[in-house]
Amino acid sequence: MKISIIIRSYNEEEHIAKLLSGIAAQTIKDIEIIVVDSGSTDATLSIASQYPVRILLIPKEDFSFGRSLNIGCKAATGDLIVLASAHVYPVYKDWVENLIKPFDDPKVALVYGKQRGGETTKYSEEQIFKKWFPENSGSRQIHPFCNNANAVIRRELWEQMPYDETLTGLEDLDWAKRAVQMGYRIAYSNKAEVKHVHNESLSNIYNRYRREAIALKTIYPHERFNSWDFLRLLFINSLSDYYASIVGRVFWRNIFNICGFRLMQFWGTYRGYSQRTEISSQLRRKFYYPGGAKVSKGQQSESHPQRRIEYGKALAEPEAESSSRAQKRISIGANL
Known part of the structure; x- marks a missing residue:
């Protein structure tokens, strides 16, 4: 099965290189990567253009979480579509491999993976992560909870029911609820771990x-x-x-x-x-676009060191975009 990854971004210059480097280190290769950007004013696009990605641009005023996902899914060619926030990064090289394993069951519509915070994550939010994303995958999930910061869906099912573009959030929960009502299952993979590195005011x-x-x-x-x-x-x-x-x-x-x-x-x-x-x-x-949100580098746990991705202490400064890289950007008009 072909795999696509959709990354939603807005002013993510501090993090997107780490995510893209983590994708490049995965055991599964030949992954299509699509970045849907909603008006970044920093170096996000210059950094992303250094990697083998397609960049789709949408006007800031047209953004909603569901709309950006629909635009990315429409452009994707994969049978399975991985959804990732631009300020997460995989801990292990088999992140994608573990994320897609439950799709051996044809009744699985969506799989979401484990999340942990970084060293600047608020203590209470880390407790929420531990509750929402437990250490064990556990038994069959009967509720529609999921999280699109680290998830994967079936493209054919998205074609039947796109994301709701009017919601102000929780478009993932809404989509999963409809999938469950259609008789599909939601699965959780504790081995598909990412670090979610943000520090909100x-x-x-x-x-x-x-x-x-x-x-x-x-x-x-x-x-x-x-x-x-x-x-x-x-x-x-x-x-x-x-x-x-x-x-x-x-x-x-x-x-x-x-x-x-x-x-x-x-x-x-x-x-x-x-x-x-x-x-x-x-x-x-x-x-x-609330402003004031600060993001920081995450702190990694020490399990499965043999499969851990060794990120460099510092990532190279983005180079100036070449004309060929600039051509990978596609501006999405308001009429789509």
Whole structure:
């Protein structure tokens, strides 16, 4: 089966080279790589152009998570389409190999892989990663949870049901829910691990959970999140994080960022569920391009060292684009 990888990018000059280098180191070769960029103003495109990739450009004002995926999937030629955030990178050389293994079962529609944070990841977010992406692949998954920062889907199934371009987030959950309703399965691979390396400000954490809550209301219209849910979940999750930090002897290091993260997480969720009016174009821009988000290099774990990708301590500065590289860019008009 032919494999394509779609990478959504926006101002990812600090990370995209590491991801592309990790793809080049995979045990599976001859992978088609498509970068869908939504208006980067830094060196992202110059760096990406140094690798064997196709670059699709979409106007910033036309961006949504689902739209960028649909554009990438339409351009892809692979039977299986790997979806990756531009600020993740694979830990092992058999990342893609392990990610696609569950597709031996024809009823599997989507596989998502393990994620861990980097050294600057907020403590509470690392606890979320451990909960959402456990160490063991476990038993048959009956719910539609997944995450498109590290996932793979069947192209033929995407052709039947493209991503919802109107959602402000969670387009992966919506797609997986529809796949499950059609009788397909969602699988998890604990061996297909990536490092998810970002460091959000408190306002960006709030912004992310707010837009995801707005999307979740659309996907599950009967779900509710009231002020009692806000207080209850804030207390329970903060207490759990503080207990874990005490056991791990990192309490004082995280005493403030735990309460800050959890407060923004659940306040953003509450505000998203409380949204009653239509989302303005200004609010959409805030959701998709919030500004202030900082990303940092990740920290790797030490399991399976023989298959680990040895990333260099420093990546070369991007060269000026040649005319042949520039030709690989395709501008996607608003009418597509």
